[in-house]
Amino acid sequence: MSSPQEITAGARPARPVPLIIAVLILADIVSAFEASMMYNALPRILTEFHTTPVGASWVLTSFMLVAAASASVCGRLGDVYGRRNVIIVLLLVSLVGSIVSITTGTLGGIIAGRAIQGVSGGILPLCFGMARETLPEKRVPVATALIAGAAMLAAASGNIISGALIDNFSWHYIFVVAAVVALVSAVSCTLLPRSTTPVRTGRVGWFGSVLFAPAIALVLYGVNESRHWGWIDPRSVGCVGGGLLLLLLWAWRELRSDTPMINLRLFTERKIALTMLATAVLAIGPLGATGFLLQIIMQTPKDAPVGLGLSATDAGWVSFCIAIFGFLLSPVSGRIAAKAGARQSLIIGSAFGAVNALAIALLHSTLTGLIFSTVFLTVATSFILSSLPTLIIEEAPARNTSEATGLNVVVRTAFSSVGTSVATLLLSMSVVAGTHFSTRGAYLSVFTLIGACSLAALALAFLIRPGVRAPAVPAPVPSDA
Structure with a gap:
């Protein structure tokens, strides 16, 4: 019904x-x-x-x-x-x-x-x-x-x-x-x-929130601090590993619950699962590593192998102006999603993410070149950020909209932290002797990571079936026991 x-x-x-x-x-x-x-x-x-x-x-x-x-x-x-x-x-x-x-x-x-x-x-x-x-x-x-x-x-x-x-x-x-x-x-x-949604009088599975929140916090904290501790530090391994174990326990408990906090049965649907995977790889690359990388390039001194020597204020204004352009593009992505489906917007965004990786690898040595290449990133980001929640909305039942899009935000946040940490690690693996400046080769490895993630998301986007939501996944029915 x-x-x-x-x-x-x-x-x-x-x-x-x-x-x-x-x-x-x-x-x-x-x-x-x-x-x-x-x-x-x-x-x-x-x-x-x-x-x-x-x-x-x-x-x-x-x-x-x-x-x-x-x-x-x-x-x-x-x-x-x-x-x-x-x-x-x-x-x-x-x-x-x-x-x-x-x-x-x-x-x-x-x-x-x-x-x-x-x-x-x-x-x-x-x-x-x-x-x-x-x-x-x-x-x-x-x-x-x-x-x-x-x-x-x-x-x-x-x-x-x-x-x-x-x-x-x-x-x-x-x-x-x-x-x-x-x-x-x-x-x-x-x-x-x-709200037109009737308030449910049944009990809510609060155990899910009590377990899920610290599990996510442990994983994100371990990933975030790994930039200071290192990936193989026992503290990083302990936090990430402990958080993942709690997540497994949480998932097992939620699947057995009649009133789960998050209905994991939703994510057995092919479209939602592929969207979550695409979210993860895009968060590592274009949505995670790229934003961090652009600020590093703009604010690193000119005498470094890669750097434009901008002040923090000037770099902030550049980012702000680019963001305005992205916001103006957002209705275009929405209209494409409305006419052709959000899958098409994701394909466009992922493709522009790959083009951005190539452009920034070739043109990062000047501010004009960096801004030009960042236009591709802005197009990619605008289409990606609007397509991901729309893909979830196309598939998830209306009663589960915020629940499903909320977990998508969590995936994006978690893997953005992973992307930033991986980019930091790659940049630190090769530095100019006697300085803390990364070499061109180190930056090239990050550009390659961004391009690879964009291409992976493009492949996942083609695997998503076009069209609107499939028949609703039924919510678990409380047992009489």
Whole structure:
């Protein structure tokens, strides 16, 4: 039997379509901005609190770990209890995180506040689910593309805004801006239609969230810290291995549960499984290693084998302008997905990712050449980020939209960290004697990695069957026992 969303897929929404999309974009901007807003503040954190780079990095790591867990758990809660309600709660909790970071006056307090802010990582999949629930079916691909593109633009603007606040005021005002934006967004979300999904009165499998969150946190923490510890360090192996064991235990438990937090039976579907694999390889390459690599190239001194000698501010502006171009492209990807299916958008994005790898390998020695090659990356990123959630939406039952797209966000986050760590390892394997500058050969190996990942994703995209969702995977029926 079809769900209420599936029955009313083509119905007129209770609010104007532009209003719904604008509110969802505003909500998603909060999460994306908070993810990147503290990068420029790290030097000030180091000096003000007399801490080490590892200690200061927890300002970023604490947010990332909680955001990854929130993306999966809160997506499911939104599917169960109403996405609008959960979005508003997450925005208000994020506001509390900003207040904690401002008022404590200690590094530990900032880290705690950032961890609380991390719950906003669950907003993106909830926005995807809300778009599917409230918009006419033909508008969903474009809306999904715009939401994904806005996240990319907001992440790039985080560095620009935070840099201006640090230079003219203090790093404390970053949290003031984040708090105001979260409050405005929470109020705006009250304009969204109430969920048409009936609240389920059955119990929720909370064991899944209790086990899944620390499992993901352990894996991501081990991968993230491997850049400092090394991949074969017992701490890296212990964290990643322990997290993977917990994930296996979690998967076994969820498959046996009548009321799982995440219905893993969804991912036995061919289209969803291939989309997750494509997400993983793209996150390692174009979405992970490339962004990290571009900043290294732009900010490395000109006397290094590879480097353009830009300041952090100039590099930030270059990234921001490129992100604007990507956001403007996002409706194009959405329209292609609406007419030809998201598979076609993924094929285009993966192909441009491979072209970008070749172009940046040939043209990275000048700023003009780097910007030219990055245009290909922007096209790739815009099409990839909009196609992945749309592919999930095309296949997953409407009642599981946020749950499924949330796990896709977790996969992307986890493997982006892997991509950054692998790229760092490759660059460190070959350096100029007496310096910390990587050789051209080291950069070439990273370019090759990016190209190989893009081609692998292209192959996976061709294996995905075109078309919309197959018959719904039934949710587990609670037993009478």
